[in-house]
Amino acid sequence: MSGKKLPTLRAQEAQNFTKAIERAAKFRMNRRNFFRGCAVGSAAAVSAQLVNKNGSLGVNAAEAAEYKDYSASGAWIPSGCNMCGGQCGIEVFVENGVAKKIEPLKTNPNNVANVNGAAPNDFFTQAQTGGDLGRLCCKGNSGLRSLYDPDRIKTPLRRVGPRGSGQYEPITWTEAISECAMRLKTIKAKYGASSLVWFSEDHSFTHTQSNFCDAFGSPNYSNHANLCDTSRKSAFKSVLGNDRPLSDMEGADTMLIFGWNFLSAIKWIHLAAIFSRGMSKKASDGGDKQFIYVDPVFNTTASKATQWVSPLPGTDGALALAIARHVIKSGKYDDAWVAKYTYGFEEFVKYLDGDGTYDSVVKDSAWAAGITGIATAEIDQIATTLENAYTAGRKILIDSWSGPGHHTNATQGGRAIACLPLLFGAVDANGTLRFPRRASPSNLKPTFPPKDKWRVDGRDDVTISGVKYTKKYLYSHGSGIYVETINRMLEQKDFLGNPYPIKAAVIVFQNLVMSTPNAQKVMDALEMMDFIVCVDTHLSETALMADIIIPGANYLERFDFNAVWGTFYAVGLRQPVVKSWVGGRPEAQFVIDLGKAMGLVGFGDQPGKNDNDENWLRTEWESFMATGNGGQPWANQMSWADLKKNAVWVETGPAGGSKTDSYKSAKTFDTSTMSVKKNTAGTASVSYTVLQGTSAVGIVVDPTKVVDQGGGSYSLPQGEPFQGGFATQTRFAQFWDPLLASAWTGAIKPGNVTVTGNANYHPLPYYVPPIDVPTSAYPLYFLSWKEVEHTHTRTFNNGWLLTLRGENRLIIHPIKATALGIGENDRVMVESPDGLVEARAHVAPMIHPECVGWVRGFGHWALGKNAIGRGSHDGWLLKGRAEVHSGQAVHKEAACRVYKIG
Structure with a gap:
């Protein structure tokens, strides 16, 4: 090749x-x-009888009797679902080594609620004490069919025909691991470690895979998240400094949601519950709850909205800007909050008014109507609903996901949407966008060898021959950029255009061909590889391109930690409930075994810690219990054995529970280590950020306290209180983004390309039309x-x-x-x-x-x-x-x- x-x-x-x-x-x-030539082995016929875990609760007598019979001869084993990325807790009934029924694990927050604050906002506790049994979607309930699918790959396979032909021969696990190790070593010796690219799921056994790339010496590990929601992350990171704020639907009174079919395209199963519970209550002002939903498609979520708004695709940002202008002109917004906690508001108003500073276009409802196709009166009505909600003291929730997020103008459009809640101070408060509180076990990280090259896809700033280059994607996510990597594989050049051989690909739990846009280009890129390893449960379209196929494990056959996205600390555990009926091994175990075969550091060199997948996770868990609470132990100590018995951990000590208004955290100024930086957006917007050394650590909410020391140097009096602010560059919520401003003014060149004056890099949420x-x-x-x-x-x-x-x-x-x-x-x-x-x-x-x-x-x-x-x-x-x-x-x-x- x-x-x-x-x-x-x-x-x-x-x-x-x-x-x-x-x-x-x-x-x-x-x-x-x-499919006919594909060697996938014989089918195994395994029956999956259905039982019900909850006895007489909500079931008839026959079902209750059936449950009692099974409880005597089998066992319910707690674990975590993986039929989608929601990571619900589950319990699986197993009898004689066969899984026969899956039910929700009611103690896992992912099944119940994402908020648990002080009463009356203790929604998780309310659900638990009220007998909530949790819930599973149809995918979770169908897990047995995936486990016992006769089309699963049952042995490692070696390609014997052209790529894509489906012509394979079965080989042993020993042969597969030996051949993978030999081929990867050969490619590394010839082209360097950086010639390996690795693609994986984003919440499944990522620690072993990223460690393998580090130990091998490749910087090019990527995972699924950039196929999902990284543009939402970039927009909220720019405006709020938090890349995944959560919707408190249960506490909200008036909701405006852009392009998020959360009742069907379910990210977490609790979404339907918190929405239903929330909508069933009266609002804070005694009136009915309101839900405005924006989407070109009348989907399940639209059917439950009080108002469905159908714009042309990719125009959500224009709609948000027009709503913002209407709200500001009405005066029905939280001007005190905006003045205290935001940066660049005056410039934002100039842009909305089209006063000539940035352009001469008034961003009113008539302007947005011409772009979105939504009637002017309807845009005005949406804005008026928000204004009236604010004056009535309602809790306002405004959010956006992949509808606007999967477009070429996603970050700028998403920033416009993310700026709307700033007008109402609807941030990190009950019934608004809440900041998650997350903690999870950290990866085992030995000392790895240095990388032989920089990363290929433009995710990171790089230094080449002593010259520093700004990354191509200014708000890149740690998951990397699949599309860019595919282009680099095709061209055999890095994101700067330098020659960069890419010769091997490992693809784990990812159907790259079907999941990445432009399937033909992906297949052409894979054709450029000398060697491809695919780990999958089925002979997928991507597996058809591989040289070696490794049978993947079903989620009911493997370990993993499950993320819990909530406003309180929790961790779920996935564990095997049955042995692999195809004679396979977990993906993490395959990676560990491959690392051992190649003699890589951190793989099998600490027996009892990193020699198998359970020991790896147990070691991480014990470290997490001891030091995961900011270097201190958690109050709710749970052994590995007890975690396996419960499959979920929720912190119960002082560190647990939801916290609101985190940006108001109190701090004290120390003149010996701190200084104050003056920020100027455009010509009018000024704010002051507290620095400790060169790091931004807080905001000055009362500018009259700032001491001008001359020569562009500023300070606060010793002991003066200040607030922590947001995790943005200025520590304020940002209408104006200094990072984008650096590119817009030519101070930096993303991907070594001059973008001065390019509206895509405008520091304000400038409306840019979609490309296609x-x-x-x-x-x-x-x-x-x-x-x-x-x-x-x-x-x-x-x-x-x-x-x-x-x-x-x-x-x-x-x-x-x-x-x-x-x-x-x-x-x-x-x-x-x-x-x-x-x-x-x-x-x-x-x-x-x-x-x-x-x-x-x-x-x-x-x-x-x-x-x-x-x-x-x-x-x-x-x-x-x-x-x-x-x-x-x-x-x-x-x-x-x-x-x-x-």
Whole structure:
């Protein structure tokens, strides 16, 4: 492979469209031949009898009797779900080594509530004392079908035919590990350790994988998060300094949510519960709760809203700006809070007013109507609802997720949305956006060898031959940038254009081909590799590209810590409830065994600590218990054995529980170690940040206390109190972002590119249109979204879930369908500038008339017998872009045309 001619990305795009035409014809002609040559072994027939854990509570007598019989002959084992990223707690009934029933673990906060403060906001405690049993979605309830799927890979496989052919031979685990170790060592010797790129899930056995890359010497470990929500993270990081604030829906009175189908595209199962409980109560002013939902698609969440607002895709930022201007002009906002805790407000008002400082466009409702397609009166009404909520003392919650977040203008649009709650001081207070309190066991980190090169994808600032370069993605996330890495694999150059060989890829628990936009480009990038290892439970589209396939473990067969996203400290545990019926081993154990075979530091060199997956986690847990509370032990000490008995830990001591107004933390000025920095946004906005050395540690909320020492030096009197503020660069909530200002003014060059005056880097939340918008040739917006029945692209061989949603038809509005001569169930072709794919039409008024789209994740040509040939894959239509600041993969932005076919 190393001698292959490298295509330019533009030439590659042209080649991809030609391939798309051939592929569409082939896929339509015969959808099922692809899988026939795949060596996956024989099926195991395992029955999964259903029982109910809760006896007579909510079940009939027969079910209660059945439960009692099973309780005598089996056991309920607590663990953690992994059918999606929500990490719910579960209990699994196991009899004679066979899992037979899954139920929610009611003590895990992920199943119940995300807030637990002082009464009346002690929502988790209220639920627990009220007998809440927790909940699981349909995916969690279908876990047994995935565990006992006969299409699971049952032995390591070695490729014996062309990539993508599905031609493999079975090999032993010893052979697989030996060959992986040998091939990786050879590539490292020839091209350097940095020639390895590694892709993984973001919440599953990441510690062993990142350590492997560090020990091997590669800086190029990435994980799933940049396919998910890193643009939301970048927007809130810019404005609030916290990249994942949480919605307190149970405490909120008036909610405005942008593009987050939280009742179906469930991130955490507790969302439905806290929303339902919250909406069932009266608001703080005695009136009814209000919920305004913004989304081009009328989905499950829209159906529960008091008002559904349907903008054109990618225009959410314009809507937010117009709402902000209306609110400010009304005077019905918290001007005292804004003056005290924000930075750049005066410049923000100038921009909204179009006074000529930044442009001459007034960002009023008429302006936004022309961009969003929403009527002027409706925009005014939304703003008025928020204004009236504020004056009535209602708790206001404003949030946004992947709807606006999977567009090319996601960070700027997301910043505009994130600025709205600042107007009401609706930050880290009950019923608003809350800051999470999280703690989890830290990774085992021995001393690793130095890296031989810098990171390839532009995630980090780098120094090359003594010259420092600013990272390409200013608000990059630790997960890296998949789309950029794919481009680097194709070009064999780094993000700066320097030669950079990439020759090996390890892909764990990731269907990279199906999950990353522009599937053809991903496959072309994988073709450039000399060696690919794929760890997966099924022979996925990505596995078909691998040289060695390692059987992955089902989540009911492995250990892991589970994240709990709440406003109080908690950790969940996933543990094996059954042995692997395919004779496999956990992914973490495979990585440990591979590290041992290669003699890597930190793998098997401390028996009882890092020699197997359970010892690794136990060692981390014991350290966490001893020092995880800011270097001190936690009050609620729990042994590893007790954690296995409970599968969840919740801190009960003084450090536990929700805390509000964290930005108001009190501090005292020390003239011997501290100073004050004056910040100036534009020409009018001034604020003062307290520094300790060179680190920002707080804010001056009363500027009259600042002492001007001359020469640009400022201080506070000794012992003067100040507040900690937010974790932004200025420690204020930021309408104006100094980091983006550095690029906008030319002080820094992201990715060594001058972006002076580029609106994408404007320090204010400047409205920038999305890139891939309709044209005369491609007049429609194409969208995709998720619903509750499936996770990403990985659950589509689960027969139980397919009975709930077995196909993704193209949703098209009746007005547009009539104009195009398309009827219900007609076969249609969806074509974008980058590809085309066949689909079946569903004509329904549940989508904006200028949009078409479907539930994503279907359209498999591998994975398993149930998955193949069902529905359509959106990856063929997408350009394959990364959002400019976060590196977020852009999944929801393409222009297309649709036409009926015979």
